Amino acid sequence: xxxxxxxxxxxxxxxxxxxxxxxxxxxxxxxxxxxxxxxxxxxxxxxxxxxxxxxxxxxxxxxxxxxxxxxxxxxxxxxxxxxxxxxxxxxxxxxxxxxxxxxxxxxxxxxxxxxxxxxxxxxxxxxxxxxxxxxxxxxxxxxx
Numbered sequence: 001x002x003x004x005x006x007x008x009x010x011x012x013x014x015x016x017x018x019x020x021x022x023x024x025x026x027x028x029x030x031x032x033x034x035x036x037x038x039x040x041x042x043x044x045x046x047x048x049x050x051x052x053x054x055x056x057x058x059x060x061x062x063x064x065x066x067x068x069x070x071x072x073x074x075x076x077x078x079x080x081x082x083x084x085x086x087x088x089x090x091x092x093x094x095x096x097x098x099x100x101x102x103x104x105x106x107x108x109x110x111x112x113x114x115x116x117x118x119x120x121x122x123x124x125x126x127x128x129x130x131x132x133x134x135x136x137x138x139x140x141x142x143x144x
Contacts, residue, residue, distance in 0.1 A: 053095070057095040059088070059094040061080050061094075061097070062097045062099060063080075063097065063098050064099045064101075065100050066102050067102070068103065068106060071138075074098075074107070074139060078096075080096055109137055110140070120134030
């Protein structure tokens with residue numbers, strides 16, 4: 001059991017369920033006055049399906065990410081999920097909720113945004129191959 005690699009791929013798959021894009025989908029649209037826009041008809045509703053997924057989970061932990069911290073919080077969340085699987089069985093039903101905010105928002109952005117806004121230099125993240133400021137989000141992919 002100790003010789004097995006942590007299931008980081010599994011974590012990233014589960015992370016997709018609660019990704020930044022999913023959270024952004026439930027944020028209110030802003031009206032011209034800066035307050036949340038109101039729906040004019042009753043058919044428009046908030047997409048809260050991700051909350052129902054969390055409610056059905058057997059084990060849930062929230063990981064707060066105010067800064068990138070070299071992706072440490074992703075490793076911590078991965079360990080939580082792997083430990084739940086080890087203790088409660090391979091399909092523990094555990095979910096890690098990532099509260100990506102402030103200086104950690106770059107973790108949720110695609111490579112094109114890292115290049116366009118030079119986020120590697122801004123966040124002081126170096127590409128491990130070139131030792132230069134990263135031009136891609138090295139935390140979004142799992143090394144093979």
